[in-house]
Amino acid sequence: MYELLHQRISEIITVTDEEFEFCKTLFQPKKLRKKQFLLHEGDECRYTAFVEKGILRTFSIDEKGNEHILQFAMEGWWVADLYSFLTNEPSTYNIEALEECELLLITKPSWDLLFEKIPAFEKYFRIILQNSLIATQRRLMGSLSESAEEKYEKLVAAYPTHLQKLPQHMIASYLGITRETLSRIRRNIAMRK
Amino acid sequence: MYELLHQRISEIITVTDEEFEFCKTLFQPKKLRKKQFLLHEGDECRYTAFVEKGILRTFSIDEKGNEHILQFAMEGWWVADLYSFLTNEPSTYNIEALEECELLLITKPSWDLLFEKIPAFEKYFRIILQNSLIATQRRLMGSLSESAEEKYEKLVAAYPTHLQKLPQHMIASYLGITRETLSRIRRNIAMRK
């Protein structure tokens, strides 16, 4: 159950077996079935989750009822509403399993304890956050400067395998366009070949 | 010169006077005049800068020659192209002073040394990165879901004072719209009052 977590951590910092054993005690395993929620809008985000298996999405719903996907969480990734997790404010996001998922959950108190007992985790999460920030900034710049078609083609180029698991309308809402527009873009691309 | 840096660090972690003296030795002060660049596209980002005074912008230029502003760096903020700084790859961004600036620069080797000698800085930057990521995710969601007018009004609500220093066309390129569209939006808002 903790293999992937152990592997991902070891790629970035070195932890002794003893430390990792302690680390394990801070997490609680949780399974979600397809379409179950880890977090509902309005609730406080009590856990940060490590994805051992499966895929989730973080999304919000605007006044018109349209969904907007902030991110997909793949195997080996972390997922939470950071703001709500850190401040205990109600979340504006939903986090939903897109397939059967196996998660490792950690609460805020345990998370604080982890940093206190094993300071190397400060570094681990600093680096995780660095990479997330870089990726999010790239996506933001794309969103500001690229057409819908460019955004789609870059996404396909970057995540060819991951995308195959996802329905079109979710890809559209990740790109910030409607499913109809995505459909037209795909037709144009197909016709040009 | 180092007052603001000291203050900002002390808000998040505790450092002894001795530690801060060491910290100071790792930075080099640098002044930029208006329109001078800290980083040019294509160069590697050799420094992360702390803004003691002034304002800078990080932006890129697309194939059509349009500028897109990733962020403004205000007093007390950090600025760099993180990706280029960490990997030594050439940067895709420009960083330009919008007014006279006083900066404190740190190189990658010094930055690594800082973490090694004073591990509390891991925590400091973890928290800085957390906040940046939260802010960037918010902006991304806004960019995916809001109209140009909503984005502008939220920006005005969030940074009423900062905005007054900035020319309209830069606000437009931060919002991902043209200056003409921003001009129309402002007229509409003014007419409604």
Added chain:
DNA sequence: GCTATTTCTTATCATGTGTCAATGGTGCCT
């Protein structure tokens, strides 16, 4: 103070994307 830039506004027209509505697939479930 006066030109010379730069910045901002306005008008017209073009276009990409959204909206709405209808149709056709595809797989799931007892």
Added chain:
DNA sequence: AGGCACCATTGACACATGATAAGAAATAGC
């Protein structure tokens, strides 16, 4: 197998925003 959600596609139309061009206003330099 049939019925039922869910999903993808398509067409007609609307609308927000971009593109281009021109002029007005503000700012900087001498």
